[in-house]
């Protein structure tokens with residue numbers, strides 16, 4: 001029974017063998033233990049893949065090193081043209097890949113398709129970028145001298161991605177790195193390995209058609225590969241998306257060998273609901289932010305900071321919206337909320353609610369695990385709302401689940417202090433039609449986050465902007481704007497075209 005066309009999608013993505021339950025090598029070098037992928041949608045085994053052993057990893061790295069030698073010499077606009085073809089291939093596979101993302105990760109089909117759209121968009125962005133890797137020129141203080149900067153590729157970029165955006169976050173890093181002239185080694189989450197194999201299959205076709213040698217696009221699977229990458233001096237840049245706890249370890253390990261990192265870690269994102277807010281807009285922004293992707297985006301809305309004069313009204317409309325939410329199979333467009341990734345995540349959700357209650361939180365919308373027909377995977381939970389204090393320990397932490405904490409404020413300065421009063425600094429937003437409040441929120445006296453929005457929720461950022469956040473979110477930026485600079489090394493060049501050799505700073509050195 002293939003009601004939602006999963007088998008068909010997997011066939012199109014070259015995952016037939018995986019689906020038959022036979023283990024399939026991710027690439028010719030995977031010989032390790034078997035990793036099974038279960039769908040949180042119905043609890044069924046989707047397929048098995050083999051992990052990359054330390055020996056396999058070595059072969060992957062050698063292939064990558066070899067490939068880098070020729071890839072970096074391909075002119076950037078030509079590399080861009082290959083990324084353009086990848087974008088075309090993704091367009092052709094959007095339905096299939098979107099469906100697999102939805103089935104393996106558990107997000108709604110709409111969001112699965114949206115994630116593939118982000119991949120297509122970053123391809124388009126990268127194609128344009130491939131002709132715009134600009135360096136500055138500057139005036140030398142010495143006569144008949146020219147100074148300028150160029151950007152060179154850095155080598156092998158390691159991408160360690162999370163389960164919640166199993167394909168898009170990889171593409172933000174990789175498409176940019178490729179036009180920059182780097183080659184990539186990708187370690188996807190062990191919870192969503194099939195999405196990664198599907199991407200590898202899509203991309204391999206394009207590289208083959210263009211006669212590009214193997215090793216520009218590499219995949220390694222299994223958590224043990226993480227530390228192999230972190231400790232590997234052949235990888236000058238590791239881009240890591242995941243928890244603050246693991247991010248701290250990645251940061252230290254890579255810094256120890258003077259490697260660079262791009263860290264996209266936890267968020268604890270708040271919306272300030274001003275007394276000047278349009279409540280209908282708040283409703284869409286806050287509910288999508290809190291329950292979309294079952295609260296498993298790093299940009300998910302975790303806290304609502306509501307002006308005391310509109311508090312009761314806001315709670316009322318939220319309660320009635322939550323009462324209408326349909327929880328169920330995310331491939332069915334009638335449902336709003338899909339499952340959490342696994343039972344471990346369900347336990348974390350239950351523990352967080354318990355902890356919030358112990359700390360004095362008041363339940364506004366009751367949570368709990370959903371049981372019965374259609375919920376056999378045990379991963380479906382009810383989105384809940386808890387009235388809490390910002391300083392509660394549980395409110396200060398990120399729980400990857402649909403739990404929304406609500407709290408009151410009295411004046412805008414207090415609201416901004418509450419919004420900033422957490423260890424994380426990813427996304428933030430204010431709903432207001434008051435120009436002074438809005439500008440204050442966006443000013444340096446306002447939000448301390450990497451993303452600050454007005455009359456838009458905290459999640460759903462476009463790829464064109466630089467994405468990332470401050471404090472325990474890790475400080476990294478990826479995707480649009482000039483985030484590409486992290487994937488290249490900067491070289492300052494000074495050329496003397498005169499017949500004298502004057503020294504800088506006016507120093508005389510005659511002999």
Ligand code: UN1
Pocket residue numbers: 164165169241296297298299458459460461462
């Ligand atoms: C993430 O959750 O890791 O802004 C990335 C958003 C998405 C990306 C989230 N464009 O919600």
